[in-house]
Amino acid sequence: SGLERCGKSCRLRWINYLRPDLKRGTFSQEEEDLIIHLHSMLGNKWSQIAAQLPGRTDNEVKNFWNSYIKKKLRERGIDPATHKPLAEATTTSPTACRAVFSDAELVPTTAALAQDQVEKMLDSLKMPLDWPVGGVAGNGVPESYQMPSLQEGCAFHMGALQQHCGAIPSASSSSTLTAADVGAALPWLELGPTDTISGHVDQYAGALGELRWSDYFDGALQGQCVYDSGMVDDDAVQFDDVHGLSSWC
DNA sequence: AAATGCTGCAACCGCAATGCA
DNA sequence: TTGCATTGCGGTTGCAGCATT
Numbered sequence: 001s002g003l004e005r006c007g008k009s010c011r012l013r014w015i016n017y018l019r020p021d022l023k024r025g026t027f028s029q030e031e032e033d034l035i036i037h038l039h040s041m042l043g044n045k046w047s048q049i050a051a052q053l054p055g056r057t058d059n060e061v062k063n064f065w066n067s068y069i070k071k072k073l074r075e076r077g078i079d080p081a082t083h084k085p086l087a088e089a090t091t092t093s094p095t096a097c098r099a100v101f102s103d104a105e106l107v108p109t110t111a112a113l114a115q116d117q118v119e120k121m122l123d124s125l126k127m128p129l130d131w132p133v134g135g136v137a138g139n140g141v142p143e144s145y146q147m148p149s150l151q152e153g154c155a156f157h158m159g160a161l162q163q164h165c166g167a168i169p170s171a172s173s174s175s176t177l178t179a180a181d182v183g184a185a186l187p188w189l190e191l192g193p194t195d196t197i198s199g200h201v202d203q204y205a206g207a208l209g210e211l212r213w214s215d216y217f218d219g220a221l222q223g224q225c226v227y228d229s230g231m232v233d234d235d236a237v238q239f240d241d242v243h244g245l246s247s248w249c
Numbered sequence: 250a251a252a253t254g255c256t257g258c259a260a261c262c263g264c265a266a267t268g269c270a
Numbered sequence: 271t272t273g274c275a276t277t278g279c280g281g282t283t284g285c286a287g288c289a290t291t
Binding site: 007008011015044045046047058059062 | 278279280
């Protein structure tokens with residue numbers, strides 16, 4: 001054609017349009033699910049998302065998100081930016097503001113957490129608890145807490161933890177997770193000497209490594225998934241602590 | 250048939266990171 | 271170390287094609 005393209009423009013056109021290995025055509029349901037899943041973990045990291053989709057470019061993924069998925073999620077009452085129900089932004093009701101967590105935000109606890117460790121954790125997080133145990137101090141703060149579901153297999157909301165504890169190793173960095181990482185990220189765990197915390201670290205790292213797509217609960221009333229049922233992986237990490245964590249919103 | 254609005258997507262823009270002489 | 275070119279990336283725009291009025 002008579003179009004004049006600079007080198008940069010040519011390169012871009014090759015990458016996004018002319019490359020022979022591009023898949024083209026509409027996105028499959030599997031690709032759509034994967035994009036939503038990865039976006040919940042990575043945000044607008046289009047190149048990283050596209051890297052998991054053979055034959056798709058970051059530009060294509062970005063356009064697909066902006067033109068289709070975003071709209072679809074909104075129609076389902078989900079905020080595309082946060083992957084949480086839109087209702088959350090307009091209400092303070094504890095039952096209505098239940099978070100929609102992605103796998104990346106969930107880290108299974110260990111059975112080894114002692115009750116005093118749990119209490120310490122909840123206290124350090126300053127959670128507005130709704131299960132105080134053992135009376136209330138003069139300042140109105142419960143003296144101790146009960147977290148019935150904090151047992152093996154339940155999960156924390158990583159976003160909330162991150163606000164209080166700073167950087168927490170992400171799933172993508174789990175391969176390099178060390179005891180020091182966990183200790184630095186989760187100081188409230190007070191895991192103890194190195195030789196005794198390896199089990200915790202292994203479990204933490206292992207759980208991160210096995211995180212999979214699933215479990216987007218709105219949970220407010222029926223505990224149902226806010227996304228299509230086909231997008232749920234039944235083998236996903238069990239998340240059974242929605243009740244308590246809902247009060248964090 | 251014409252005007253207007255909407256949508257999808259290729260392309261553009263600007264910035265940061267990287268490579269290299 | 272410095273300066274320039276190239277590459278990578280994410281946000282945004284322009285526009286063709288389609289739908290609606």
